[in-house]
Amino acid sequence: MVAVTPWLTHHLPEWWTDPARFDPDRFGSARAEDRRHPFLWTPFGGGAHKCIGLHFGMMEVKTILHRLLLAFRFTVPEGYVMPQDFTSLPIPKDRLPMRLERLA
Numbered sequence: 001m002v003a004v005t006p007w008l009t010h011h012l013p014e015w016w017t018d019p020a021r022f023d024p025d026r027f028g029s030a031r032a033e034d035r036r037h038p039f040l041w042t043p044f045g046g047g048a049h050k051c052i053g054l055h056f057g058m059m060e061v062k063t064i065l066h067r068l069l070l071a072f073r074f075t076v077p078e079g080y081v082m083p084q085d086f087t088s089l090p091i092p093k094d095r096l097p098m099r100l101e102r103l104a
């Protein structure tokens with residue numbers, strides 16, 4: 001049996017620059033750290049059965065987020081650090097105390 005742990009792979013310091021830092025630019029075409037190895041970035045799996053909805057899924061999420069960010073301000077309590085629940089996919093253990101305020 002082979003077990004793959006994306007959380008671990010996605011935090012390997014020998015492959016990612018400052019892996020724990022929120023740094024969306026690491027995925028941009030200039031740096032493309034996720035392309036250094038075919039199995040380094042695996043939210044959509046990899047190899048022959050890699051998700052066929054990858055590009056559609058990314059566009060869909062960006063479209064939804066775009067609409068939400070235009071309509072709401074998202075905040076969490078100051079200094080908040082999200083406790084992770086790794087039971088299945090990584091999700092907030094405390095259900096995430098996020099506040100949404102409608103923008104004008």
Ligand code: HEM
Pocket residue numbers: 042043044045046047048049050051052053054056057058061
């Ligand atoms: C954020 C959204 C999505 C995530 C995170 C995701 C993730 C995954 C993962 C992890 C796999 C398994 C890949 C593997 O075995 O290596 C997979 C397979 C698959 N996904 Fe997605 N997926 C997403 C959206 C979609 C969408 C929108 C579609 C269709 C429009 C889709 C269709 C499929 C199909 C058909 C497979 C099976 C591919 C095969 O076995 O050959 N997925 N997906």
